[in-house]
Amino acid sequence: MPKTLSKSKPKTNPARELVFGDLWQFDPAPETADPKLKKKYNLFINGSFVAPKNGKCFPTINPANEKKIADIALADASDVDAACKAAQKAFTTVWGKMPGKERGKYLYRIARLLQDHAREFAVAETMDGGKPIKESRDFDVPMAAAHFFYHAGWADKLEFLAPGRQLAPHGVVGQVIPWNFPLLMLAWKIAPALAAGNCVVLKPAETTSITALKFGEICQEAGLPNGVVNIVSGAGETGAAVINHPLTSKVAFTGSTEVGKIIMRSLAGTDKKLTLELGGKAANIVFDDAPLDQAVEGIVNGIFFNQGHVCCAGSRLLVQESIADEVLAKLKRRIATLRVGDPLDKNTDLGAINSAEQLAKITDLVKSGVEEGAKKHDNGCKLPSTGFFFRPTIFANVSMSHRVAREEIFGPVLSILTFRTLEEAVEKANNTAYGLSAGVWTDKGSRILKMSTLLKAGVVWANTYNKFDPTSPFGGFKESGFGREGGKQGLLDYLRVG
Amino acid sequence: MPAAKAPASLRRLFDEIGTVDHVGIEERVAKYTTRSIKKKSKIFGLRLAVTMVDLTTLEGKDTPGKVASLCQKALTPHDVGDIPSTAAVCVYPVMVKHAKKHVGGTKVKIASVATAFPSGQTPLKTRLAEVRTAVSDGADEIDMVINRGAFLTGEFGRMQDEIAAVVEACGDATLKVILEVSELETYDNIRAASFLAMRVIRPGDFIKTSTGKTSSNATLGNNQVMLEAIRDHFLATGVPIAMKPAGGIRTAKQALHFLIAVKETLGDEWLNNRRYRFGASALLNDLVRQLEKERTGAYQAPWTFSEATEGY
Structure with missing residues (x-):
């Protein structure tokens, strides 16, 4: 305990430096919510979880203790093909034809379900990716839900995005996301794509697949039509298969500039639309x-x-x-x-x-x-x-x-x-x-x-930094990429403007 | 010397001491409220907060009898659980001699508001006489109010001269300078007034947020502005100034948030009651209640604790 009042007047401190010591240490305060993890995660294709055709999987670990959390299915080209075909079928039979206000209802439902499962997702995100729980709890998960809410509102108002122009969805969108904000980057990609009427094949980063595959469970719970969202986990080859698949007519990538350049090269000569969000040195x-x-x-x-x-x-x-x-x-x-x-x-x-x-x-x-x-x-x-x-x-x-x-x-x-x-x-x-x-x-x-x-x-x-909002477009100049995510501009990138 | 116009003199002061960004500082202090203080660290924080309380009654209806119960509560906040006594009792000048009968010679200090608290709107001569009387009656500490009118019209010299005169009238008594932050309107002004006060008081004297008699009192935001001013003054001059937020801190949880601000802004050397106090009354019973919960594992019924001091 600190001493009580001393009679002597405090002296000046000649060292003039503050002491940030251990007088008052904080006891551990772990978040204890159950992340509801499975031992093995399969691919989410056409509305259900399916084992990869080659039966391969890879472990994902908790970077804070290097212990294995789960096995993740490794999708190869044939799994990606199945996912793209499921997406194409969903687009032509259900999602592409659905009125915007109906699509919006699904997006609102997903947003609310993300809020319902917020703590579970926050803990899973922190275990799989290593980020502090206060950030996954106060930033990643709420922002992911916010992106679905924001884009849900747009689903039946697309005609106001570009007045006087004809807008149409691309069809099947191939998306590859990084490991730094696994769930949030998924939301940045999937929410506008679905609002615009596209169907999605998304590949999460190799080290952080869990919340993306858990998102598949959310899609099931929301009753999203089969094939509208497909999640194929794996490494670089899986991503390449998604991007180069003939059915994906638009590609969105967030990750390193190095990989972004490879993608640009591989898409040269095709009519695929491309947006890239790459590195930075701000x-x-x-x-x-x-x-x-x-x-x-x-x-x-x-x-x-x-x-x-x-x-x-x-x-x-x-x-x-x-x-x-x-x-x-x-x-x-x-x-x-x-x-x-x-x-x-x-x-x-x-x-x-x-x-x-x-x-x-x-x-x-x-x-x-x-x-x-x-x-x-x-x-x-x-x-x-x-x-x-x-x-x-x-x-x-x-x-x-x-x-x-x-x-x-x-x-x-x-x-x-x-x-x-x-x-x-x-x-x-x-x-x-x-x-x-x-x-x-x-x-x-x-x-x-x-x-x-x-x-x-x-x-x-x-006079601030790292402020994000679903209404505000985000994207780069030069080697940081092109295209925007968020806001009207981000949504327009998921539409053909005629 | 004629007083400079407020905007010009303030601008010169800000060139020297820098400004505060309102949005940024509120974002900073919001982070303190997300700290999770559990188990032993919670008990440490709660006990520390008890030792920092200036248990206060400042009512027109105060009587020697009420001051006597206040003193008893300050000495022994609870009859079980080995809870430490508070730092001081804080009363009006006429109550100092009554308080002395009960806490004189104990660890609990007697603090007296003075200088025509809370407005300060009497002649300087009267205010100084009040300080001298309180000190000669036995006050160990004097809580004065600054001349907000002088500050707001840019008469910084007059404001500082008056504080310096009170310092002199205090003799050996510790001085706490109340800025009355709610009347200074902006964080920039709170920072400016903090510096003006700190430059004329002694090492170990306090700057204090509020009288508790206006609409808004201590907040994590204005506490942070003043802690940062104290830090900058200390690093520039080596003079450690103490801090007392007062008014509006009613729960143990709030008190812990304020202490986290101290821990992360000024460090360990300010985590004691020579450098940090709470001007509060209701706070004490909530601290005791939480400590008893930690000790016994259950919240006790309200009547387990002696009368809450806000009733005095």
Whole structure:
């Protein structure tokens, strides 16, 4: 217990540093909801769960303890073919003909069911992917439901999307999604596709298939007509089979730029429509008049949200020279209070890195940062003995040529660069192959407007970061891809405009 | 020297101390409420909060008898469960000598509001005399109100001079400077007033949110603005200023959220009653109730606890 009032006056502290110690430790507070997992997950094709034709499966593990959670069916080309045919049949016989207001009812039902099963999905997402439960509970699952609600509303109002134009669905849509927001990316893909009247064949990422296959159960519970949604799990080859299948007339991919380029090459010469949402190396730009504590909070949120596994992560901090030292000191103090550990603990701020492979990539890039002369700082916290974890890390004295300033790390690693003038900030921010997002921190409104037109990025956040909404289109410039997801623009990408 | 116009003088101050983004800070403090405090850490937090309570009665109807029961409650919040005493009792100046009879010489300090609490609208001479009387009657701590009128019209010098005069009148007594945040309107103003006050008070003196006599009182938002001001002042000067949110903190859960804000903003050195207090009355019984629940495994009937102090 703390001592009671002492008679002597407190002395000044010559060290002038705050102590973030263990005087008041938090006991474990694990989320205990049952994720209702199965031992084995089959493919969701034509409204039921079927074993893959070749009988193969692969294990999925919990990255926080490296233990196997379940076996996941591995779909090959023949399974994908069955899924595409089921989707095509559903499109021509039921879904494509169904009035929009009826399609909307199914989407509303899915949205409500996701809310009903929210805790179950949140725990499953956290176990399979490693993200902190507070994020899957407060962000991933509610946002996934929000996307279904939003697009449900559009289903019978499509004619208002592009007045005077004729709109028609594509038919069968092939979708491949990444491992960083497994359920949310599924919602971003499936909700607009269904609202527009398409049927879907979706391949979840290899390391995070569980919530996608659980979503198949939601489709069953919602009474969605067979074949409207098909989920085929597997690795790269399965994804290639989905994308290249003759029946998929539109392809949507979210993932790495490298794979995005392969997809573009393979679709060249076909008449398939394509949208890509790829990597990023976003600049978060802090001017000297910004409210610094809130900027620091936004920087932390920008890079450490979901362990930095975010394509729009603010991984390059551009800070005006005159406040660089102060911002760095504030950042160090702030990350001292970040809690890294068991993703299921409600107090965990940073969970597990998604896979051993990703951890190795982060470790390698951080090593290069040190070797190239950037100054590394991490919060020095204790890491769990099993599982894949990485401390929140900051690089100061980074220059534009360093690998940590150019390559997408996709981990909890921030690179700090400085600038002197607005022009220099814009030049540095745009000097990247990517252009997905950017952040601007300043008290000056006119400067925000100016920056938002000068920055070549799909999203520019002002005095905030990582804000998402189903009504707001999201997508990139340059090697961050093309096409938008969310809002009217995102929905239009799922329609033929005549 | 003629007073500078409010906008100009404020602008100069903000150039120096920086501003606060309203949306950003509310987002930050919302995260404190998602922390899950269980088992031993909960008991630690609840007991810590009890030791930080300035158990308060500030009513026109206060009598020596009511102050006596308040003092008893502060010394022994509950008859079982080994619950620590509170930091202080907080009363009007005329009640100081009555409180002294009961808590004088114990660990429980006597805090007295003074300076024409809650409005502060009397001549400085009168306010200072009130402080001196309270101190000579035995107050260990003085809770003063700032001259909000002077602040809002940009007369920062006058506002600071008056605080400095109260510091002098306090002698050895600890001073708590009430900013009355609800009358300052914006987070920017709360930050500015915090700095103006901190620059003229002594290490270990407090800044305090509210009198509890206006429509809005302590919130996680204004608490955070003041904690960050204290942190920035400490890092720049080495002078540790203490903090007291007051009014509106009625439940144990709220108190834990405020303590998490302290833990994550100012760190371990502020997690004690020399550096952090709660100005509260109803809070104490809820803390005791939760501690008894942790000890016995069940919530006790309301009559198990002695009269809630908001009734005094």
